[in-house]
Amino acid sequence: MTVSYPQGTSRRAALGALGLAGVGALTAGCGSPIAAGIAGTGPNATSLTYWNLFTGGDGINMVAMTDRFRAAHPSVHVDAVTLAWGTPYYTKLALAVIGDRPPDVAITHLSRLPTLAEGNLVEPLRADDLAAHGLTGDRFTAAAWRKGQVGGQQYAVPLDTHPFVMFYRTDVCKKAGLLDATGKLKPIEGTDGLVAALSACAKVTGGYGGVVNVNADPATCWRWFDTLYGQLGGQVLADNGTRIVLDDAKAEKALSFARELTVQRKLMPSNIDGSGVTQLFASGKVGLLFDGEWQIPTYQGAKTPFSVAPVPNLFGGTYHCFADSHALILPRNGRRDARRRDESLTLVRGLLDNSLVWAKGGHIPAFREVQDSAAFRKMQPQAQYVPAAKAAIYDPAGWYSGAGSDFENIMGFAVSAVEAGQLHPAAAIAQLRQKLADYASKPAPVGGTGS
Amino acid sequence: MTSTVAAPPAGALPGVKDEPRAAGAIGQTRAGWGLLTPFLVLYLAFLIGPAVYGLVMSFFDGSSVRSGLGPFAGLDNYTEALTSGDFWSSMWHTVLFTILTTPPLVIVALLLAMLTDRIRRGKWFFRLVFFAPYVMPVTCVGLVFTWMYVPQTGLFASWLSALGLPAPAWLADPNWAMIAVALMTVWWTIGFNFVLYLAGLQDIPRELYEASAVDGAGPGAQWWRITVPLLSRTTVLVTMLQIIASLKVFDQIYLLTAGGPNYSTRPVIEYIYDVGFTDFRTGYGAAASMLYFVVILAVSAVWFAISRRRA
Numbered sequence: 081m082t083v084s085y086p087q088g089t090s091r092r093a094a095l096g097a098l099g100l101a102g103v104g105a106l107t108a109g110c111g112s113p114i115a116a117g118i119a120g121t122g123p124n125a126t127s128l129t130y131w132n133l134f135t136g137g138d139g140i141n142m143v144a145m146t147d148r149f150r151a152a153h154p155s156v157h158v159d160a161v162t163l164a165w166g167t168p169y170y171t172k173l174a175l176a177v178i179g180d181r182p183p184d185v186a187i188t189h190l191s192r193l194p195t196l197a198e199g200n201l202v203e204p205l206r207a208d209d210l211a212a213h214g215l216t217g218d219r220f221t222a223a224a225w226r227k228g229q230v231g232g233q234q235y236a237v238p239l240d241t242h243p244f245v246m247f248y249r250t251d252v253c254k255k256a257g258l259l260d261a262t263g264k265l266k267p268i269e270g271t272d273g274l275v276a277a278l279s280a281c282a283k284v285t286g287g288y289g290g291v292v293n294v295n296a297d298p299a300t301c302w303r304w305f306d307t308l309y310g311q312l313g314g315q316v317l318a319d320n321g322t323r324i325v326l327d328d329a330k331a332e333k334a335l336s337f338a339r340e341l342t343v344q345r346k347l348m349p350s351n352i353d354g355s356g357v358t359q360l361f362a363s364g365k366v367g368l369l370f371d372g373e374w375q376i377p378t379y380q381g382a383k384t385p386f387s388v389a390p391v392p393n394l395f396g397g398t399y400h401c402f403a404d405s406h407a408l409i410l411p412r413n414g415r416r417d418a419r420r421r422d423e424s425l426t427l428v429r430g431l432l433d434n435s436l437v438w439a440k441g442g443h444i445p446a447f448r449e450v451q452d453s454a455a456f457r458k459m460q461p462q463a464q465y466v467p468a469a470k471a472a473i474y475d476p477a478g479w480y481s482g483a484g485s486d487f488e489n490i491m492g493f494a495v496s497a498v499e500a501g502q503l504h505p506a507a508a509i510a511q512l513r514q515k516l517a518d519y520a521s522k523p524a525p526v527g528g529t530g531s
Numbered sequence: 532m533t534s535t536v537a538a539p540p541a542g543a544l545p546g547v548k549d550e551p552r553a554a555g556a557i558g559q560t561r562a563g564w565g566l567l568t569p570f571l572v573l574y575l576a577f578l579i580g581p582a583v584y585g586l587v588m589s590f591f592d593g594s595s596v597r598s599g600l601g602p603f604a605g606l607d608n609y610t611e612a613l614t615s616g617d618f619w620s621s622m623w624h625t626v627l628f629t630i631l632t633t634p635p636l637v638i639v640a641l642l643l644a645m646l647t648d649r650i651r652r653g654k655w656f657f658r659l660v661f662f663a664p665y666v667m668p669v670t671c672v673g674l675v676f677t678w679m680y681v682p683q684t685g686l687f688a689s690w691l692s693a694l695g696l697p698a699p700a701w702l703a704d705p706n707w708a709m710i711a712v713a714l715m716t717v718w719w720t721i722g723f724n725f726v727l728y729l730a731g732l733q734d735i736p737r738e739l740y741e742a743s744a745v746d747g748a749g750p751g752a753q754w755w756r757i758t759v760p761l762l763s764r765t766t767v768l769v770t771m772l773q774i775i776a777s778l779k780v781f782d783q784i785y786l787l788t789a790g791g792p793n794y795s796t797r798p799v800i801e802y803i804y805d806v807g808f809t810d811f812r813t814g815y816g817a818a819a820s821m822l823y824f825v826v827i828l829a830v831s832a833v834w835f836a837i838s839r840r841r842a
């Protein structure tokens with residue numbers, strides 16, 4: 081083996097030089113965020129860190145909103161960090177707060193807020209601070225603003241409401257005679273109304289009438305069940321998740337209806353996964369689709385002729401559909417001074433001002449100025465289901481509940497098994513009770529002792 | 532610089548005392564430790580340290596939304612895990628996955644290696660083809676198989692219906708979901724065992740086959756009395772590595788079924804992830820991890836015992 085070195089340089093000298101270069105690089109790196117993190121010096125005051133969990137279309141929209149804020153506030157440096165949705169995000173958020181390196185501003189689901197507040201991970205927002213930035217309750221969707229409170233204290237500023245809605249193919253529904261003269265879906269009322277509409281669509285497609293995801297997606301199954309069961313006035317948890325208040329009769333009615341559509345009437349597939357759902361709706365093999373409004377960009381991208389309406393009121397009671405909200409919070413930080421708080425709230429307000437961009441992802445802006453603007457009212461199909469946002473009722477409070485939680489998994493897996501015809505509604509309810517009891521009886525790992 | 536010295540490796544002549552080298556041994560030991568230091572520091576900091584901390588955590592009611600270890604729990608976490616139906620069912624799913632994947636991953640890998648070994652020309656092509664899936668990231672494999680398992684319109688469903696067979700609800704039927712995951716895993720990871728077997732086959736001296744052929748041994752006898760016995764070391768290695776790898780299953784199940792339908796495929800690692808991270812119960816999660824660690828340790832100990840006895 082022969083290694084040649086430049087004339088007059090020994091190997092030892094070369095290695096030594098390399099080592100020195102390394103030390104030099106470390107010293108030079110003291111100004112970098114990594115070095116600042118190691119040294120615990122923290123970034124300077126005009127730099128804000130902002131954490132979110134948006135990828136895909138939502139991610140692109142959020143980057144655009146952040147960029148607009150940067151352009152409008154050149155003195156504030158915003159360091160935006162995107163983390164993986166769900167458990168990875170909430171784990172990192174909690175650990176960052178406990179480790180005393182929290183972001184200045186962060187996104188949360190409002191369904192997760194009670195747990196974050198309970199764990200003392202979020203900073204309470206003072207009314208005068210909020211008012212100074214024009215962030216008052218009257219300027220937001222009431223349901224979302226209220227859900228931003230825990231124990232009467234405001235903790236979060238809502239960005240949107242994202243309800244579970246009904247998509248419909250305009251071409252299929254037109255042939256099925258479900259559209260009115262203006263090309264909008266005629267109101268569907270009651271379970272009979274939905275069965276009739278699905279049957280009409282099924283006649284047009286020669287197969288299924290509608291679709292809702294069944295496999296490997298417990299969250300969607302929970303959203304569909306919550307929409308049906310909530311319309312019957314049913315609730316699952318009470319007293320911060322320590323009590324199970326599942327109404328067996330109502331749950332059985334909701335589950336039986338979901339099963340009737342798939343297993344008995346075969347109006348919707350009982351075995352379908354996410355990509356199958358997209359394929360069926362995008363290719364016109366179904367007329368109706370029940371899913372979150374955040375799927376709108378998927379079908380706009382696929383050039384599907386479709387529109388969106390709130391899920392019909394099927395059981396005649398008070399209207400209800402599953403919904404959640406993204407909201408902005410200031411994670412707890414003992415070192416946050418008045419100036420930094422002010423700048424953080426400026427960022428919050430700036431993102432809200434630009435939330436028309438956010439609405440492109442299907443979400444209903446919570447900030448009324450945007451929601452009531454002519455530009456949003458013209459936005460289709462978003463403007464069609466604003467009522468669903470106003471009627472939003474969130475996941476029940478509880479340390480094991482909220483977006484991406486095990487509560488959603490427990491509920492969703494049982495619902496999925498019923499829709500697939502693997503479990504009878506009564507057996508599913510027994511399974512739900514048993515699994516939920518396991519959680520309800522445990523002391524919450526949030527709040528209580530510790531710092 | 533040209534290195535010309537080719538010192539005989541220490542211990543090359545067992546039983547012969549290597550007198551002149553004894554003086555340099557201490558220096559060599561010191562150099563050995565010096566060279567090991569970077570590895571040892573990382574090993575201690577990122578493996579032994581966290582593992583010991585995990586053991587300590589398992590005796591406390593810790594939470595990822597509270598600082599510190601939390602209140603002392605004694606053996607409560609272990610009692611809870613050992614009496615939890617969900618823990619045991621997820622443990623069973625991991626074992627079931629291991630039972631479903633290990634035999635085909637060992638036997639089919641051996642068959643593929645033997646076929647490839649017999650090819651005279653273009654052996655590289657088959658080596659590449661059988662090994663290629665192994666280098667694919669799990670996300671891609673998961674995505675591709677999710678599409679192939681799509682009910683009605685998926686590739687497998689259309690193949691079966693072309694043959695006039697009813698397609699099972701691959702990922703939706705609790706009886707089929709684990710089999711579907713196992714099928715994907717066999718296709719995806721067989722390349723590693725295949726390469727180990729191929730190397731083992733190439734180590735068998737050709738003269739043995741020639742000599743046995745002269746003695747009148749047929750291909751069956753050659754396979755059973757030469758190939759299989761001489762591959763036994765490889766087989767032990769492949770089997771044990773495969774059992775351990777299969778016991779560590781998480782990614783592909785999480786991607787294909789999310790642990791469903793109705794929890795019927797949730798492996799123990801997903802259970803630990805669910806309770807430890809999603810539910811914030813790090814103390815309980817640590818206890819469940821320790822119980823699972825004991826199982827892996829027991830399997831590894833069996834391997835260690837077998838390989839020591841053979842050596």
